[in-house]
Amino acid sequence: xxxxxxxxxxxxxxxxxxxxxxxxxxxxxxxxxxxxxxxxxxxxxxxxxxxxxxxxxxxxxxxxxxxxxxxxxxxxxxxxxxxxxxxxxxxxxxxxxxxxxxxxxxxxxxxxxxxxxxxxxxxxxxxxxxxxxxxxxxxxxxxxxxxxxxxxxxxxxxxxxxxxxxxxxxxxxxxxxxxxxxxxxxxxxxxxxxxxxxxxxxxxxxxxxxxxxxxxxxxxxx
Amino acid sequence: xxxxxxxxxxxxxxxxxxxxxxxxxxxxxxxxxxxxxxxxxxxxxxxxxxxxxxxxxxxxxxxxxxxxxxxxxxxxxxxxxxxxxxxxxxxxxxxxxxxxxxxxxxxxxxxxxxxxxxxxxxxxxxxxxxxxxxxxxxxxxxxxxxxxxxxxxxxxxxxxxxxxxxxxxxxxxxxxxxxxxxxxxxxxxxxxxxxxxxxxxxxxxxxxxxxxxxxxxxxxxxxxxxxxxxxxxxxxxxxxxxxxxxxxxxxxxxxxxxxxxxxxxxxxxxxxxxxxxxxxxxxxxxxxxxxxxxxxxxxxxxxxxxxxxxxxxxxxxxxxxxxxxxxxxxxxxxxxxxxxxxxxxxxxxxxxxxxxxxxxxxxxxxxxxxxxxxxxxxxxxxxxxxxxxxxxxxxxx
Numbered sequence: 001x002x003x004x005x006x007x008x009x010x011x012x013x014x015x016x017x018x019x020x021x022x023x024x025x026x027x028x029x030x031x032x033x034x035x036x037x038x039x040x041x042x043x044x045x046x047x048x049x050x051x052x053x054x055x056x057x058x059x060x061x062x063x064x065x066x067x068x069x070x071x072x073x074x075x076x077x078x079x080x081x082x083x084x085x086x087x088x089x090x091x092x093x094x095x096x097x098x099x100x101x102x103x104x105x106x107x108x109x110x111x112x113x114x115x116x117x118x119x120x121x122x123x124x125x126x127x128x129x130x131x132x133x134x135x136x137x138x139x140x141x142x143x144x145x146x147x148x149x150x151x152x153x154x155x156x157x158x159x160x161x162x163x164x165x166x167x168x169x170x171x172x173x174x175x176x177x178x179x180x181x182x183x184x185x186x187x188x189x190x191x192x193x194x195x196x197x198x199x200x201x202x203x204x205x206x207x208x209x210x211x212x213x214x215x216x217x218x219x220x221x222x
Numbered sequence: 223x224x225x226x227x228x229x230x231x232x233x234x235x236x237x238x239x240x241x242x243x244x245x246x247x248x249x250x251x252x253x254x255x256x257x258x259x260x261x262x263x264x265x266x267x268x269x270x271x272x273x274x275x276x277x278x279x280x281x282x283x284x285x286x287x288x289x290x291x292x293x294x295x296x297x298x299x300x301x302x303x304x305x306x307x308x309x310x311x312x313x314x315x316x317x318x319x320x321x322x323x324x325x326x327x328x329x330x331x332x333x334x335x336x337x338x339x340x341x342x343x344x345x346x347x348x349x350x351x352x353x354x355x356x357x358x359x360x361x362x363x364x365x366x367x368x369x370x371x372x373x374x375x376x377x378x379x380x381x382x383x384x385x386x387x388x389x390x391x392x393x394x395x396x397x398x399x400x401x402x403x404x405x406x407x408x409x410x411x412x413x414x415x416x417x418x419x420x421x422x423x424x425x426x427x428x429x430x431x432x433x434x435x436x437x438x439x440x441x442x443x444x445x446x447x448x449x450x451x452x453x454x455x456x457x458x459x460x461x462x463x464x465x466x467x468x469x470x471x472x473x474x475x476x477x478x479x480x481x482x483x484x485x486x487x488x489x490x491x492x493x494x495x496x497x498x499x500x501x502x503x504x505x506x507x508x509x510x511x512x513x514x515x516x517x518x519x520x521x522x523x524x525x526x527x528x529x530x531x532x533x534x535x536x537x538x539x540x541x542x543x544x545x546x547x548x549x550x551x552x553x554x555x556x557x558x559x560x561x562x563x564x565x566x567x568x569x570x571x572x573x574x575x576x577x578x579x580x581x582x583x584x585x586x587x588x589x590x591x592x593x594x595x596x597x598x599x600x601x602x603x604x605x606x607x608x609x610x611x612x613x614x615x616x617x618x619x
Contacts, residue, residue, distance in 0.1 A: 055519060055612040076523045083521020090615055094516045098232040110225050111521045154520070 001064075002161050002194045003029040003052060008061035009217075010047055021047050022058070023217035029162070029210075034188050035196045036208030038222075043214045045198035046166050052196060053086050053164045054078045066161055083111050087155030089165040093147035095139040101150045102126065102135040108158050118157055125153045129183060145176035152183060156191070163187075165197040169204055181207055226529035229517070233510055234534050246509075247538055250495075250502035254542025254595075255549070257492035258587050262550035264488050265583045266557075268481050270576025275477070276467075278409040278571075281346025282416075283466040284312065284438030285447055288454065290461040292433030298458050299437065309450065310440040312336055312344045315424040317435075320382040320394075321363070321417055323371050328382060331367065331417045335424020338362070338402075344440060347405040347418075359420050360402030364413035368404045377401050381419065386429045395427055408571030410473070489590050495542070496594035503535050503602030507609075514606055515614020524607040531606045535599025543591040547584070554579050 005027040011020040021044035029035055039045050050056035052063065054070050063070045066085055073081060082088075087108075095104045102122055109118030126135045129149045139147055148168065155163050165184070169177035184207060187193050197207065205211050211222040223231075234247050288295065295313070303311050315335040322328035341362060342349055350365055361379065363371075373379060379401060384394040399419070407413050425432070441447050451463045467474045507514065514527055554577045557563055561574040 050612045053519075055610075055615075076525070079518070079521050079523040082519065088519050088615075094512065094519075094615060096232075096513050096516060098513075107229075107517070108520045110228070111517075111526070 004064040006062050008058045032192045034208045035210045036205040037198045037212045038205040039214035049164050049166045085161040087160040087163040089155050089168045091167040091170040093151040100136050105153045163195045230530045230533035246502045250499045250538045251542040253495035253498040255546035257495035258543045258546030259550045260491050261488045266554045266577040266579045269578040280466045285441050286439040287464045289436040294460045308442040312438040313434040315435050335419045335421045338420040350404050350406040360400045362403035362418040365406040366414040383427045496598045500598040507606045514609050515611040518611035528603040531603035532599040539595030
């Protein structure tokens with residue numbers, strides 16, 4: 001099992017009012033699965049993804065990533081876990097503007113200390129997404145769709161166990177969104193990649209072989 | 223290249239997206255450069271003035287002064303100094319007395335009776351004008367005193383020693399002589415108070431206490447002075463030895479204090495530049511909040527983020543300090559060799575701005591800067607690690 005989340009609860013405080021967002025939520029994900037989580041804005045999709053990706057902590061419950069309980073890990077170990085096993089794709093590309101496309105893709109490999117072997121892999125990935133001629137361009141010189149594809153490559157460079165994509169098509173036009181979905185589909189098929197994807201778009205949600213709806217803090221399988 | 227160095231370098235200077243940070247970075251660099259430039263130049267000027275004053279005082283006092291009773295000094299001269307050819311000696315008598323022109327009121331001065339024919343050779347007196355024959359039985363006086371007495375070379379003056387009276391009811395001893403030279407020391411009150419007179423006039427004038435008061439020594443190699451002093455003290459317990467800086471200890475202590483004070487005050491410029499550096503680094507942190515969040519998301523540890531910010535601080539600081547240091551060294555070097563910055567000689571006692579730097583000064587400035595840069599960078603880095611990746615990644619751009 002890649003990820004096992006049990007009894008996850010999370011609430012936010014608004015003044016004296018407590019707003020529960022996630023209520024005793026359970027989620028199990030096996031290798032190669034594509035999980036889509038659908039829900040309207042404010043339903044807690046991003047909060048859930050942040051908790052699954054160890055960027056945030058739950059009020060209660062346990063998260064086990066590749067057999068490791070993340071509660072027992074310190075800041076450094078969590079950083080290593082994210083670097084090694086989790087790839088993130090966000091609605092906004094979040095590429096570092098000071099670095100070229102290939103440099104952006106290689107940063108996780110630099111953090112891992114695996115730069116030399118990752119360089120070949122990066123070139124293969126750029127070929128895979130047909131962006132070889134754009135890899136020495138800065139993010140400001142790329143289109144929105146190209147930037148997001150580069151962000152996907154950055155998530156893939158360390159061959160993570162799990163990719164977490166938070167509304168990746170939310171900021172793209174229909175054509176680019178469709179292209180990105182095809183890319184996700186191909187990646188999962190070609191690399192046996194496990195993925196959790198949140199969206200508010202029903203069409204995007206069809207990508208998943210397990211499709212959930214986040215409603216009243218609980219995941220409902222469709 | 224280490225990850226933190228690679229990212230710090232790009233955040234600060236590289237890439238198409240570093241625009242605003244690059245600008246604020248350069249402002250901080252200029253701040254550090256101005257601070258170190260001002261500190262180095264000020265130290266160079268202080269050193270320069272100190273050296274000029276030292277040279278002049280040493281020129282007037284000799285390297286070491288011996289004081290003792292006449293018997294000991296004579297014994298010392300004949301037994302010790304005759305064997306040492308690298309030490310020049312000048313026996314002297316130094317007393318207070320009066321000098322005046324006929325018909326004018328007398329002025330209180332210090333007479334220094336020396337072997338007047340060796341005056342210019344032993345002391346560096348900066349003779350402004352001389353009759354060409356200072357070996358005669360004439361005196362050499364300072365420029366200010368010459369002006370006050372309104373005397374010129376060749377004019378007659380009367381020397382008096384009021385305390386050296388031949389009898390209880392007698393008049394003070396008086397000797398008439400001429401002015402053979404006028405010197406211009408431009409340091410302390412030598413020009414106004416000191417009159418060099420020939421030793422034989424001194425012996426005639428000062429009768430209350432006979433014999434020389436001391437011997438001024440001049441060393442070919444100044445490093446042998448301390449050994450000589452120790453030997454003299456060991457062999458002649460009655461001898462008091464005082465080096466030129468001990469004779470004017472108050473002045474040199476004051477100059478040292480002034481130097482320390484100036485360094486402390488001028489270090490404030492670097493301190494202000496460091497505050498600027500801290501605010502720049504905090505600003506860069508705020509500007510890069512999204513990037514820092516992304517780096518944390520993709521696996522950079524908080525110590526890596528801290529290291530990036532500290533390295534950015536050091537890059538800004540070291541570039542700034544290096545620019546300031548190189549510019550100031552260029553100016554100091556140019557002034558030292560070519561004297562391009564003049565000073566009004568009638569106001570100051572020198573015609574060019576003196577600038578001298580020692581290796582210690584050149585090391586001290588970067589040391590002060592490194593200390594302050596470290597503090598600034600650590601302060602800024604502390605803020606950066608507080609950024610939560612989950613908040614940073616939801617900032618749109």
